[in-house]
Amino acid sequence: MSDGRNIGEVILNLEGISLAFGGVNALQDISFDVREHEVRAIIGPNGAGKSSMLNVINGVYHPQKGVITFHGQTRRNMDTHAAAAQGIGRTFQNIALFKGMSVLDNLMTGRNLKMKCNFLQQALYWGPARREELEHRRKIEEVIDFLEIEHIRKTPVGRLPYGLQKRVELGRALAAEPSMLLLDEPMAGMNVEEKQDMCRFILDVNDEFGTTIVLIEHDMGVVMDISDRVVVLDYGRKIADGTPDEVKSNQAVIDAYLGVAH
Amino acid sequence: MSGRSPDTFPRLLLHQAAVRADQPAVREKDLGIWQTWTWGQVADEVRALACGLAEIGFKRGDNLAIIGDNRPRLYWAMAAAQCLGGVPVPMYQDAVAQELLFVLQDAEIKFAIVEDQEQVDKLLEVKEHCPQLAHILYDEPRGMRHYNQHFLHGLDEVQQMGRTHMRNHPEFLDAEIAQGSPDDVAIMLYTSGTTGKPKGVCQTHAAFITAAQSGVDFDSLGPQDDILSYLPMAWVGDHLFSYGQAMVAGFTINCPESGDTVMTDLREIGPTYYFAPPRVFENLLTQVMIRMEDASAIKRGMFQYFMEVARRCGSEILDRRADVALSDRVLYALGNLCVYGPLRNVLGMSRIRVAYTAGAAIGPDLFRFYRSIGINLKQLYGSTETCAAVCLQPDGEIKFDSVGKPVPGVEVKIADNGEVLVRSAAMLKGYYKRPDATAESIDPEGYFRTGDAGFFDGDGHLKIIDRAKDVGKMASGAIYAPNYIENKLKFFSHIKEAVAFGDRREMVCAFINIDMGSVGNWAERRNIAYSGYTDLAQREEVYQLICECVEKANAELSHDAMLCDSQVHRFLILHKELDPDDDELTRTRKVRRGFIAEKYQVLIDALYSGKSSQFIETQVKFEDGRSGKVSADLRIMEAKTFPSQAAKKAA
Numbered sequence: 014m015s016d017g018r019n020i021g022e023v024i025l026n027l028e029g030i031s032l033a034f035g036g037v038n039a040l041q042d043i044s045f046d047v048r049e050h051e052v053r054a055i056i057g058p059n060g061a062g063k064s065s066m067l068n069v070i071n072g073v074y075h076p077q078k079g080v081i082t083f084h085g086q087t088r089r090n091m092d093t094h095a096a097a098a099q100g101i102g103r104t105f106q107n108i109a110l111f112k113g114m115s116v117l118d119n120l121m122t123g124r125n126l127k128m129k130c131n132f133l134q135q136a137l138y139w140g141p142a143r144r145e146e147l148e149h150r151r152k153i154e155e156v157i158d159f160l161e162i163e164h165i166r167k168t169p170v171g172r173l174p175y176g177l178q179k180r181v182e183l184g185r186a187l188a189a190e191p192s193m194l195l196l197d198e199p200m201a202g203m204n205v206e207e208k209q210d211m212c213r214f215i216l217d218v219n220d221e222f223g224t225t226i227v228l229i230e231h232d233m234g235v236v237m238d239i240s241d242r243v244v245v246l247d248y249g250r251k252i253a254d255g256t257p258d259e260v261k262s263n264q265a266v267i268d269a270y271l272g273v274a275h
Numbered sequence: 276m277s278g279r280s281p282d283t284f285p286r287l288l289l290h291q292a293a294v295r296a297d298q299p300a301v302r303e304k305d306l307g308i309w310q311t312w313t314w315g316q317v318a319d320e321v322r323a324l325a326c327g328l329a330e331i332g333f334k335r336g337d338n339l340a341i342i343g344d345n346r347p348r349l350y351w352a353m354a355a356a357q358c359l360g361g362v363p364v365p366m367y368q369d370a371v372a373q374e375l376l377f378v379l380q381d382a383e384i385k386f387a388i389v390e391d392q393e394q395v396d397k398l399l400e401v402k403e404h405c406p407q408l409a410h411i412l413y414d415e416p417r418g419m420r421h422y423n424q425h426f427l428h429g430l431d432e433v434q435q436m437g438r439t440h441m442r443n444h445p446e447f448l449d450a451e452i453a454q455g456s457p458d459d460v461a462i463m464l465y466t467s468g469t470t471g472k473p474k475g476v477c478q479t480h481a482a483f484i485t486a487a488q489s490g491v492d493f494d495s496l497g498p499q500d501d502i503l504s505y506l507p508m509a510w511v512g513d514h515l516f517s518y519g520q521a522m523v524a525g526f527t528i529n530c531p532e533s534g535d536t537v538m539t540d541l542r543e544i545g546p547t548y549y550f551a552p553p554r555v556f557e558n559l560l561t562q563v564m565i566r567m568e569d570a571s572a573i574k575r576g577m578f579q580y581f582m583e584v585a586r587r588c589g590s591e592i593l594d595r596r597a598d599v600a601l602s603d604r605v606l607y608a609l610g611n612l613c614v615y616g617p618l619r620n621v622l623g624m625s626r627i628r629v630a631y632t633a634g635a636a637i638g639p640d641l642f643r644f645y646r647s648i649g650i651n652l653k654q655l656y657g658s659t660e661t662c663a664a665v666c667l668q669p670d671g672e673i674k675f676d677s678v679g680k681p682v683p684g685v686e687v688k689i690a691d692n693g694e695v696l697v698r699s700a701a702m703l704k705g706y707y708k709r710p711d712a713t714a715e716s717i718d719p720e721g722y723f724r725t726g727d728a729g730f731f732d733g734d735g736h737l738k739i740i741d742r743a744k745d746v747g748k749m750a751s752g753a754i755y756a757p758n759y760i761e762n763k764l765k766f767f768s769h770i771k772e773a774v775a776f777g778d779r780r781e782m783v784c785a786f787i788n789i790d791m792g793s794v795g796n797w798a799e800r801r802n803i804a805y806s807g808y809t810d811l812a813q814r815e816e817v818y819q820l821i822c823e824c825v826e827k828a829n830a831e832l833s834h835d836a837m838l839c840d841s842q843v844h845r846f847l848i849l850h851k852e853l854d855p856d857d858d859e860l861t862r863t864r865k866v867r868r869g870f871i872a873e874k875y876q877v878l879i880d881a882l883y884s885g886k887s888s889q890f891i892e893t894q895v896k897f898e899d900g901r902s903g904k905v906s907a908d909l910r911i912m913e914a915k916t917f918p919s920q921a922a923k924k925a926a
Contacts, residue, residue, distance in 0.1 A: 154306035159417075164535035166307065206897065217418060 020241065021049030024225065025070070025193065030079035032065055039065045040076065041249045047193070052219055052226045054236045056260075057246035058269060063229045064106060066246065067195045070227070071096040071103055097126055102191030104182045106198045106229075112171035116181050119170055120156060123188025124149045156184050159221075160214060176207040183214065187222075194218065196228040200235060208232065212239055237261065245269070282457040283480040285321075285358040287522045289452070292318035295525055298498055301347045304532040304540060312347065314525065320348070320434070322448055325355035327437030328386065329447070331410055331428065335360035335454070338382045338463065342366045342375070342398075343390025345504045345530045348414050348430055350518060352388040357461055357480075358452050361386075364463045364475070365509040367862040368394065369855070371896070374862075376401040378465055382475055382707060383407055388430070391415035395427065457481035463707055464511050464659050467861035475707030476511075476659045486662030486701035487519030489682045493667055494629045500526035500547045501626075505537045510863060511659040512633060516550045519662075538562075541623030549627050552634035553762075554864055556641055556652075559622055561768040565796045581610035582647075589615075589647025594671050615648040624650050631655045633663065634863060636739065636758055638766040639675040646673065654678045656739060660716065660723055661685075662701040666737045677736035687737060688722065694743045695729045696722035745868065747778030753840035755783070757868070760841050763831060767824040768793045772853050774866055775843070776879055782844040784882040786875065787821055788852050794820070809907050812848045818912050821848060825914040833917035842916040845882050847889075849875075850907035856896045878909065887911055 025047040032040040040062045047053045055063045068074040070081070072091030080087055083099060091101075102123075110119050128135070128149065134142040157163055160180050165173060170181055179199060186194055199215065200208045216239055218224050230236050236243060237257040245253040245260055247269040253260050260266055281287040291300070296315035303310050312320070333339065339356040341363050343349050353363040364382050366375060368390065375397055378384075385407050389395055395413050402408055412428045413419060419429070441448065461480040465473040490496070504517035517528045526548070531540040567578050588603040619625050630645070633655040645652040651670070656678035657663035665687060668679030681687045685699035698721050705713040716724050728743040740746055741756040749755045757775040760783060764773040771790035777783035789812055797820065798805060805811035829842040853859040859871055872879060874893075881889035892906035 151306065154308075158306060161533065163307075163532045164539065167539075220420070221417070 020051045024049045026082040028080050030076045032076040038249050043251045045244045050223050051241040052239055054240035054243045055229045061246040062249045071101050100192035102186035102189045103195035104186050108178045108182055110170045115167050116165050120153045120184050120188045123185040156187050160184050176203050193225040198229050283455040285452045288354055291525045299527045301528055303347050303530040321351045321354045323434040323437040325358040326440040327433035330436045330440045333386050337361045338384050339363050340384040340387035342394045343368050362460050362463050367507050367509045372397040372400040379405045385409045388412045392418040466659050467863045477704045477707055479704050482701045483519050483662050486664035487523040491520055491524040496524040498525040502528055502548045503546045504528045505531050511663045515663045545626040547626050547628045549630040553632050553637040561793050564768045565793055581614040584610050585647035638762040640766045642675050660703040661697050664701050665697050677738045693728045695725045695727045698722045749840050750781045751840055763828045774871055783841050785843045785846045787848045809850045822912055822914055829916050834920045839919040843914055845913050847909050847911045851905050
């Protein structure tokens with residue numbers, strides 16, 4: 014799927030990441046990197062530490078060991094605000110939208126970091142605040158057009174079916190114009206057609222905006238189809254890393270998925 | 276308009292651009308905001324597009340395929356092709372690649388203008404089978420960046436080429452437009468193909484302008500009118516209303532943002548002139564009914580009370596009849612304030628002066644509903660071959676069961692076998708490359724055989740019974756009109772589609788498709804869990820629900836002397852929705868009776884053999900063209916039938 018795209022230099026490098034919750038070792042000495050413009054998948058059985066990995070990348074969890082290098086800056090911990098400000102966007106496994114707010118308003122929250130006017134100006138909706146709001150609204154409309162959710166623009170998110178909520182969540186992440194997008198099971202619980210649509214959108218985002226994508230997904234068909242490189246975790250350890258074909262034929266991966274007599 | 280009026284569509288466009296250069300011609304909602312193009316701008320865009328097409332080799336006599344949703348630039352592409360003496364061939368945008376292939380080959384398409392990547396992909400899929408297809412132009416560049424085939428062009432790029440061309444050859448286009456003759460073929464519309472392969476219907480500029488002009492005169496349409504263009508561009512109805520009449524009357528067409536936003540866009544635009552096939556009106560009514568069932572008891576009571584008032588006197592008041600009691604008038608006015616007005620507003624029909632329905636027979640109850648809440652809904656009768664203009668219902672002369680009087684200039688007569696024959700100026704020039712079919716459908720006196728069975732009533736109104744070939748006889752000798760029965764059933768909001776059987780049989784049986792929205796909502800409120808259509812359709816409770824509907828329809832049929840034998844004795848609910856992708860419906864959503872009967876032969880046998888259930892497995896095509904299987908054990912239910920009430924009354 015990489016035809017026509019330029020996969021660039023390494024922009025995110027994780028080295029020796031270890032994360033423990035008390036006695037539970039969620040991640041043990043994991044190292045991998047993400048290149049610019051690529052689609053990087055993280056797979057593994059339940060409890061392998063995939064979501065923890067994403068949480069480490071955007072600063073929700075702070076690993077006990079290891080270093081993270083993002084765009085040349087090396088640090089021990091990411092900070093959630095800093096991650097967002099540096100252009101890391103994400104979606105969550107369990108949808109984390111404001112259920113009572115409309116799709117439009119939910120997407121607008123994605124622009125929050127980019128708003129410059131202060132609270133008072135926004136409350137009065139006057140002068141620069143007005144101009145700024147209109148400009149942000151335009152961006153949001155582009156996202157709406159991109160994700161084909163025009164028909165639910167003003168619908169409260171809580172009233173939408175699951176598949177559409179997932180799409181709205183992707184929209185909110187896109188609204189922040191991220192350079193890197195972390196997607197936590199974007200296709201979980203979807204039917205075939207919804208999955209296909211979602212795949213299309215993810216590839217389009219990658220293609221149109223050049224966004225680097227890191228995704229966790231359980232549907233192997235999807236992973237093998239859309240990702241450039243795959244890293245496989247099992248019980249908090251990295252057991253494989255490579256192109257989809259390499260990973261598919263790796264014995265350790267097959268054992269982890271199918272189970273093996275110990 | 277006077278005698279020297281423009282006689283081809285390109286000249287009409289230039290005329291409108293000269294007369295009302297600054298008035299809105301087209302609106303489209305883009306990025307959430309309605310964008311407007313004036314007639315002057317439209318003419319300019321069309322010129323650029325036409326010159327661009329000429330630049331890449333489009334010549335007089337070439338056919339131009341147009342595939343996509345209702346987009347302004349696709350309408351302009353039609354005009355652009357006509358400017359150059361070519362013929363636009365709009366196709367259904369939801370057709371799968373194989374269906375497109377037939378038309379692409381049949382019409383020898385060399386140039387295609389399509390909406391987006393989806394349509395381009397479909398054409399690329401079949402391109403190797405159409406060697407003559409030389410250029411594909413697309414409107415929406417999204418996703419097209421990595422397509423590097425030399426025969427693909429963005430419309431922007433082509434229009435840019437056209438503008439350069441215009442600077443270098445300023446006289447070229449006017450000369451081309453001047454060469455056009457009213458007798459040239461203006462448009463080729465493919466029939467939906469309820470039977471057999473589609474045929475290309477060639478209509479001349481003169482024919483379509485005549486048809487459009489008579490409609491415009493009939494309802495005095497003018498530049499102040501607004502219409503929402505959301506029906507498939509390949510359908511004669513959309514072509515007449517959104518292209519023909521808009522060009523003649525100079526009114527504004529409004530293109531919705533996407534297929535899913537039509538309801539919202541309808542409310543925002545508030546068209547004054549509206550056109551929809553019966554299924555759209557059915558869907559709207561279903562939505563209203565679902566929402567009313569969820570409403571509070573007070574609102575529901577109010578709704579029911581005032582709808583009863585409207586049923587009693589609404590359409591009489593709309594027709595300005597004098598024999599309505601004062602008390603009813605007062606009640607109706609109150610209802611208008613509390614129920615009908617807000618309801619019209621929700622439906623986006625507050626400003627409607629004239630609304631038409633055509634394309635299939637509309638259920639009288641459905642028709643009455645809209646008229647009774649004050650929407651001037653009228654019926655129109657026509658076909659692709661007659662530019663959709665044969666009969667119209669004049670204001671104040673609305674009968675629920677007729678399609679109105681012949682349009683001025685159209686001669687209608689009934690053949691000995693009951694078939695409706697039509698002769699007018701707005702008639703097909705012929706079927707494309709099918710002189711045999713042309714000869715077969717036009718009789719020596721120049722009358723077109725519509726294939727519909729009908730008769731004139733005492734007031735000179737045409738009544739259509741059914742498709743002539745569908746009307747049959749029951750074993751008892753009683754007349755059997757499947758459409759009539761199906762429409763009765765389809766009026767219930769829970770029933771989306773019905774297919775009746777009964778020709779040369781002792782009793783009528785039917786297949787039913789439930790309406791997922793309506794029945795789903797109903798099930799939700801009763802805490803009935805279901806996993807999908809197939810599961811829901813086979814629930815005992817749903818069968819009971821549908822059975823009640825069927826029995827109500829039976830009770831009504833029993834009052835009709837001619838049709839009381841057509842009561843539905845046994846029915847089943849199909850395990851899948853009938854779908855044009857599976858060839859069960861045409862692209863205009865008409866039931867393909869013969870095909871269904873063949874495909875579901877086992878089910879029909881089970882209906883008539885007295886079985887109580889039948890297993891079936893069916894292939895289905897998904898939207899992406901892959902196929903899968905759906906299987907289910909279908910239950911068959913008996914419905915109560917009623918003795919003929921009409922006979923009793925007579926006795």
